[in-house]
Each structure stands twice: as structure tokens, then as C-alpha cells.
Amino acid sequence: MTQSHPTQRQIAEAAGVSRTTVSFVLNDVPDVRISPETRQRVLDAARRLNYYPDVTARRLASGKTSTIALVWHCGPDQCYQDAFLPGFLQGITRAAHHYGYYVIFRPIEPDEPGDGYVELARGRQTDGLIISGPRSDDPNLSRLHQDGFPLVLHGWLRSADIPSTDVDNVCSAMTAVQHLLALGHRRIGMITNASLAYVASRQRLDGYRQALEQLGLPYDESLVQYGDFVEESGRAAMEPLLACDEPPTAIFAASDVVAMGALWALRDRGLRVPEDVAVVGFDDIPAARFVTPALTTIRVPTFGLGWSAAELLVRIIDRDPPKEIHVILETDLVVRDSCGASAGACQS
Amino acid sequence: MTQSHPTQRQIAEAAGVSRTTVSFVLNDVPDVRISPETRQRVLDAARRLNYYPDVTARRLASGKTSTIALVWHCGPDQCYQDAFLPGFLQGITRAAHHYGYYVIFRPIEPDEPGDGYVELARGRQTDGLIISGPRSDDPNLSRLHQDGFPLVLHGWLRSADIPSTDVDNVCSAMTAVQHLLALGHRRIGMITNASLAYVASRQRLDGYRQALEQLGLPYDESLVQYGDFVEESGRAAMEPLLACDEPPTAIFAASDVVAMGALWALRDRGLRVPEDVAVVGFDDIPAARFVTPALTTIRVPTFGLGWSAAELLVRIIDRDPPKEIHVILETDLVVRDSCGASAGACQS
DNA sequence: CTGAAAGCGCTTACAG
DNA sequence: CTGAAAGCGCTTACAG
16 A cells, blocks of 8 residues: 555544543543543544554454454365355355454365364464364364364264254254155155265254154165265166165155256156156255256255354354354245145145 | 463573574575574474464564455345355465465445445455455545555456456357357347446347357347346346247347246247257356256356456565456356257257 | 553564 | 564553
8 A cells, every 4th residue: 555554643643642542532442531522533533544443453452353264164065065155154244244253264175184274263363263064083173172262163063062053954854855745755765965974964864764754654775875965976866766666756855966966867767857756855055946847945044054153153252152052043945846736736 | 262372482482592583484584594403493392382373463563464355245146146156255265375365255235335345455454355346436446446455356347447357258248149150040139137237248248249240140129138137037038039020049148047037938938948949148157057958158267267366466465466457267158958059950 | 531651472674 | 693672553451
């Protein structure tokens, strides 16, 4: 900047007061009595000089950075992640802004060493971290937590008792399957969104199972296939499902991306959706509305997850943590065309 | 943090050297001769104490924040923006990381006063700003630029000579239309992505026009309709197009989202794509692959745009700006099913 | 009610 | 080759 920054010193000189007074007035420090006239003189001088406080100096003196960071582990599920990021990040940023924080975005690539975000904490760059897609074998995480550094997870890592936000995957999956059951389906196939090493994947499978059990229906392993993040895995998973002795009349795919592949496989075989096979997905990515038929799915509140993660983190930073440090948000069943309910067959 | 942070002072004591030496060794300052033994002693002490430099203190002393920010104007075209953000932000962040910078994400809502990002610059929070979706009537922008604050725009604002990154909208649109022309179409309708108040919208229309002119085809105003960011506007735009005396056999929609609406309108009327009407979009949002038929479109290199924006900004910050401060990236025509070329009719 | 002063943890001329 | 010292622009006890 060619234009030099005015400092509190300049304002003090211009207003004829001490630097302390300037600081007090500008920060509106309570319990300090400064005459209205003096106060106004300072404010006027600040405005006249176009003063902006130097956040760096403020940080060094106060020990507070007023910054949080989103640590984003880029997984193999790039496509879902991409659909998830905008809402999540907006939610975080809006909440952060509301509470007076800035947010640093820090993606970590799969091959990057896991301590890539540690310097954000240790170097006092941020007051706290939101970690998305934490790895259960990450030693840095628990060490930071032990050292009392404010952390909120999005994802699933219940080993350490680190605060977190998430949706209830079990209930949400149950809702999806119950919807299909209510439509009269009794042979419902399931394609997981990923291997069961992923907690969310296992939870969604559990939800499927519990929905069946509620109605006293058997859990048939031949109706369960394992997806692996991408569409192609959904397409491949349909093969054995359709080759069953008694093929399913409905499919619950635990992610929309996998559901897309399932849709492709069905179309390739000339099967109609929802008439021949009904399909319900999970996530409600933007493409769900555009695919034919439009996909019935479970909406994950990405913005809300981001907002509550930031809100939770801020409360922890301010040493005012809520009693419940694990925030669970509701999901919604979004009924579109792929389940057949919109055609008038809905019984629920 | 319960665990106290070690400072350079502690390291100096542990290694038995001065604080200056510690700073020199840790920063690997060139042209300063320190014996290998001393150097090693310092390094060992730093490691042993688990030292991380305090970035805030470093910033205050050096005057450099090593941080840039992405200022994201959330427009009415939320959906496209969402599809654009992940790649763009990843590109920025990766480049920034490569050059040793952090990145702050700062969304600005439509109703937020336009100076929301000024404090990032004036308060010395960042060394430079990437502004996406700049507003031509934003006085803060030109003032910051005049004051020599490093700025890179993504979007279009050629009034002030502020560095920028973008794709060549005119050429890209020409490519899309030429593809349709090569497939034999002569009545090609166009739906803009937005009103012509948006420069990109006008440029894409220009590309359409120029492609026709190249072949000596007339520019027929009745074949041009105006979209407005959302699908519904694409659907509505199809009405007058199909009501023409001589309806178009192909449609160039200047955004994928608008193209989605066009596809809906065609399906509603029982027209087949691409057999009855071919469609080409623009942007290559994730949903383009999933829609039926899969949408032929122009791929915008979101990651590359982000990367080059950050790279350009870093060079400007380092006072090493390239000669050409307006970076234009190539786009690709992605041929899928909606244009009819993949069915074997392609002549290009 | 207001001010002089120490201090946050670094960097960087400058001196030896 | 290495160190003493000033300074970055704030905040905040502390003293009057």
C-alpha cells in the first residue's frame, strides 16, 4: 500500500489524548470512564484518518486470533465432497462472521502428511479447528485435544471425546427404507455408500436393517452390496442384485452418487424407475434434482452442519461449552420421482 | 492450550546462543555464517521443545501476513456458484499453499454492504485479495487498487485495469455453436445464461453470433431468448423458441443450469433430445453428466482459474507481476449425448 | 477520568 | 561468525 496506515499513535496525536485512551475508546472497553467529548474527539480523528486497527498487532497483544480454520480432508469421494463443501463452508463462514471470527480454509490431500494442520494450532494461527473427515489413526488430533486446543469434528471419531456435529445416519437411513416399505416394497436391496470401515457407511446399513426388523422382515445378505464412493461402484453393485433369484423391487443407495450408478445400470437393462424398481438415495446432492427420474433422497443439512460446527467451536473457545458436545441435526426425506410415491402410490 | 508454547527465547537458552541466532537458523537466513555445530544445536533444541513459530509475532515484525483471501460475492446464480466454488477454492488454496500462503474465505451476501472485505485489506489481515463476482459500481475496489493493494479479479470488470483471470467466453461459445453447425444444424436457438447486463452473458451471445456469421448465416433475433440463472428461466425460454414459424433444431444454452430447464421443457413436450432437438450447455457442472441425456457442454477449468488467480496474486504481492495481467484460460468442449454427436452423426 | 509503561514474540538493521 | 537492541502496533494491568 502506498498510502500509509494510520496507527493509534496518530489518532492520539490528532485527538490530543494518550494512546491508551484511544485504545479504550476504539474497543469500547467497559468500566472505564471517558468523557463523551473526549470519546467523540477520538472517534472523529479515527474516522478522519480512515483508521483500521492492525489485526496482527491486536492479536499479538491480546493473544486471540479471532480466526478459526476448516481442515478439509479430501477423500476419495471427491464428488460427494464437492457437493457437500459449499453449503458446509458457507454455514461455517456465516456463523463465524456472526461471532466475529474469520475462517481459513485448509484442504489436506490424501497423500499429505497428517500433521499439515498442526501448525495452524501450534503456531497460534487460529483459536480453533473444525476437522472434516478426521482419520481415526491421526495421533495429532488427540494430542491437540489433550492439550486443550479447541476442536470440533465433522465426521465420526467417537474414540476420543472430541466435540462434533453430524446427522443421525441410522435414523435417516431408517426413514428412507421405511418410505419404501410404506410404498409396499418388501424386497429392498441396499447399496452402501462406502466400505464399512467408514462409520457413516456402517450406520446407514444399520438403519436399513433396523427398518426391516421393525416390520419383522428378514435381513437378507444377498440384498446388500457395497458401493465405493463413485457412480461406477453403484452401477457394478446392481449386477448381483438383479441376478438374485428374487430380485429387489426397490433399492436404497446410501449416497446419491452411488444411486446415480444404480440408475444407469437399471436403464441399461431396460428397467423402468420407479415402475420396475424404485430407488431412494442419500445426501441430496444438486444433481439429484436433475437426473431422470428425479431422485428421492435424504437431505443432509450442509449449511446447518457448518453453522453448528462453527457455533460449537466458538462456544468452546469462549470457554462456554454446551452440555451436549455432540450435535446431531435432523435430515429430511425429499420425495421426488424415483421412489414412485409422487405417482400417487404413496401410502405413508 | 494448557501446554505453554516455547518461544525463541527458550530455544536460545536451551542452545546457549542469542535469540538472533535462533531466528537466523530457524529462518535459514542466507548470507549469514553460523557454524554447523551451532546451527545443529539450535535445530535440536527447537525440535526437543516442539517449537512452532508464532505466526502473529512474525507477521507483526515482518509486515507480511502470508495470507490471501477469497472474497466471494454470493450472487443470484447460487446453483452455478455452488458448482463453481469447490474447484475454484481448491485451486486457490493449493496454489497458495505451494507459495506459502494461507487463505481466508470470505463470502459476501447480496444484501451486505460492499465494504465487507475492506477491513481485510486495511486491517492488514491479508497481503492480497481475490475478488470473485466484483461489482462494477464498487468504489472500494478501485480505491484499494489505487492505493496499490494487491488485487486479482475473477469475473469481469475491465473498467479499472485490475489483474484478472477468466475464460474466453466469446471463443468458448463459438466452439459450442460451431460444434452444432458441424453436426449440420442451421437453425440454432440460443438461451443466454443471464441478462446482458452481465458481461459474460453478453460475451457468450457474441460468440454465438460470430459462429453464425463465420458461415454466413443470418442472426435471427427470434431465435434468441434470455435466461436468468435458474432452471426455470431455461424452461420458460423454450416456449417462444418452439413456437417459432421455423423452430430451431438445436439449442445453445449459455449455462448448464439453464440448459437443464430447456431439457425439461423439451421432455414436457414429448420432444426427443438429441433426435428432435440437440442441446449444448456451458460450464460443465457436476449434474451435466447425470442428466438424461448427458449434457454436451463447455468445461470451465475451475481449478485452473483458482490456481492462476492465486499465482497471479502472489506474483503481484512479491512485486514480480507478469507482463500480461489478464490471464485467459482455455475451455474444452465435452461431447456427451445431448448434441447427437456421440450417436455417430458427428461430422467435425 | 486519564496516562506512562511493560509486554506480546518475532525480525532485522547494526555493531563488533 | 554472533549478539545487543530497536521496533512492529496493539492491549492492559497499574498508578495517579
